[in-house]
Amino acid sequence: MPDYSRTDATLPSVFARLAVNQARTARVVTIVFHPDPNRIGERWLVPEPGSRTLVLGRQQPLFSPAAAGDARPLDDPHISRQALSLSFSAAGVTLEPLPAACRCRIDGTWVSTAQTLDRAALRRGIALQLAHSVVLLLREQPVPPEPLTSALQEADDAALCGSSFYMQSLRQQIARVADSGLDVLIRGETGSGKELVARALHAHSERRSGPLVAVNMAAIPAGVAPAALFGSVRGAFTGADRNNRGYFQQAGGGSLFLDEVGDTPDDVQPQLLRVLQEREVQPVGGQLEKVDVRVISATDAALDGPASSFRSALRHRLGSAEVQLAPLRAHPEDIGELFCHFINRACTEIGRSPLLPEPAADELRIAQWAELFHLCLRHAWPGNVRELANCARQVVLDSDIGIQPPTLLLQQSAAAVAEEYAQTEERVPVQLGDNALRALLEQECYEVAAAARRAGMSRQALYRRLPELGLRLAAQVPETELQQALVDGDGDVRAAAMLLRVSTVALRGRLRNRPDDMDTGDRV
Template identity: 35%
Template sequence: MTPGEVLLVDDDNAVRTVVAQALRRAGHRVRTAANLAELDRELRLGTPDLLITDVVLPDGDGIERAMRLVAERPDMPVIVLSARNTLATAVRANEAGAYDYLPKPFDLDTLGRTVARALARRGPVEPRPDVDDDHALPLIGRSPAMQEVYRVIARLVSNGLTVLVSGESGTGKELVARAIHDLGPRRHGPFVAINMAAIPRELIEAELFGHERGAFTGAAQRNAGRFEQAAGGTLFLDEIGDMPIEAQTRLLRVLQQGEFTTVGGSRTIRADVRIVAATNRDLRQAVARGAFREDLYYRLNVVPVVLPALRERRQDVGALARHFLDRAAESGLPRKMLDDDAVDVLEAHDWPGNVRELENLMRRLAALSRDDQISAGEIREMLGEPAATPAQVVAIDDAVRAYIDRLARTEPKVLEDGTLYDRLIAEVERPLIEAMLARFGGNQLRAARAMGLNRNTLRKRLDMLGIDPAPRSPDL
């Protein structure tokens, strides 16, 4: 690692202190500033090897200042930090020419590795065309899983690389494709989507590449295919795993040669499109079964984007639900709100249909809920999840009795020495805390509230029981 001089700009004194200490321990020289005015003062004293800046500063926008600095000092890499963990922020940072973007809270080890890579590179990053921060972007969520998706999208929108988006049904794969198109240089061209699973096998080639009059029975006139329709724009190939093997061969040829002919035609047509493909299947397994061409898989999987299932980012459920209620109101349905208990129920659900299922539920609730505020009971009723049943209580009761019976057989003195209560509570407490932390994605505040505990009390119990809810460096 090559040490360097780092200028850190953040209005949070705690962040400045902790980050500066970590970087100094790694051998770097660190100067700090709390706002843009102090940043300018520090720059007059000398240009650092690397700038780390927050986005929202008391006297201005850190990304806008970073953009000017990248233009003035192209050899100085910039790392952007932000608590506004949205796709728009990631894209703006990338367009400003920043070396990297790290959402808050971030891991100190990750920051240290990013600083080391940036200092090793120390070369200009080409700024991209600007995009407004309030651009109507379709992806929502501040979970770590979505932050990684944002960072990948921000890096690839400006190039023409082929992208393969994978994820379960309902996770928003087409939204990713549209974001890549809308934020990229082809944004003024058409966005054309085709679902491979919805087209009869015998018609897929004609749908993709078009056909000439008389090419087959019923072809009364020439029709342009999706490749022609998407010229100058983006072609989204949804459910690519359902494409017949014979059509895969022709698609591979187009990707390799950049041109095609219509069905029944002889004229060569240039394929001026960006390809974004999507699948809810494991294409590697399909390749192993011989159901998908290996060479086509590698042609499509140039840049992989993996979308998490909604159950893997439960902390985003509340924001998504409120967004869908707002959209329902914009479409003419009554405006509704969610109470805190309702959000807890939504976060606890596993969402087998993912984001699409959540959106449909919110629209039904907006249309059918009798009150302005949606309750937890209404959501349970809609989801078909009754409140605690006698059967569930009996199951817990049986577990306690079984535990006592086992102790009576293996450690009979426990029933006489007055330790049974403490033993039983200890047995229950650990799985209870671990289960609640897992349910709320490691969020100690929500887990504590759900259990009726003070957050400090929960932290003490975690220390006492030796439970590590997040094995990583401190969050900032």
């Protein structure tokens, strides 16, 4: 009988010794948010510019969906025809807002002068926002060495959405590995979607009609692991009053998913290796029996290297084929599409009507969504796709009180926001149109402080916008007009303030200081 005991330390995976991916790279601008959510994920492949300066604007360039479809410009009326110029060099990229253009935001800061960013920033991804309505990501990313054929896109899964080159390559790899019939080891950080990939591998394999049994190896106590995995017969141990089928037998004809396989107890690893080699199990107290099962395993643990306690033979047997998942921060261009998917899914789960804006939504609603997607794009997502899904669920749960980013997102972005504000004496306002600002002030009963907070601008900046909005301060209302508003409002200060379109608090303060010492309550 072969010796399945551990005789050596885990050897570094041959995959880890391969040369760095030599795939060529391309500079890509991806739509992360657009007033028409159906356009999220479209991209523009930046041509090799040479000495040419390229321009982002309302009618140029053309963005194409990853699947078949017509290329279209951003075509948003709030974006200038020529908004932002891009000049690339070996050192990085220079981004410059063009004269008289709409407001431009670069990596969280509204800017009016040229900004130069190095290659490292370009590889990480540079968040761009044009006006208050469109969020983009400029990033240098690897291009797959082989074409992404439409036939392999049938392996797509709603939970594995994303139009980036990485996600397209992943779906292609899933389709290829699923057909192979080999055991598969899925590796990636926690929350990166390992179970989703396992389910996709099963769903697109020849075993799709059989069961998929999922087991969390970290949750099985070492003492009962053999019986849980391989089964037991009646009388094999105290309390074994009947025959029990283990997970391997339950998965017969299908697939067995061993999640957190890196936490397999040391004593169980030789037994698991034997099962994988011989395709037979021995129930506790019973005889050997054949099993017909494909094993898909997953871990975020470091299985390779001399410091690992995981047995090298088992590690390489589990990984007859291997799928390596990238963290979300390595393919941020997918954040927009994933967030949309999770928002829609959460609405269905919770029983809410669709939450994402329609293309004809009002400016304020569009600006709120753009701000939320911009925050998502700049967040590090240490919890990866799972954290993004939880964030979307929280947004839907809180939707009764408006489109608000979860507290965690705000906390994570606080340092970046503080740094941005430290560069100027006051906050740079979001470029809301006049109609949107009027609607926002009306919602906040013309209280400037509350409206400014929601618009992401300072009170001073909003005060300066009042004349162009056709509005004024309570102190600026002529006495005769004020008296008439009080009469029309039946003496109610709040009603009079709404008629005058001024702050109730400010109007009450003015009345309080009048020589005739009017009542400072809600009625005069």
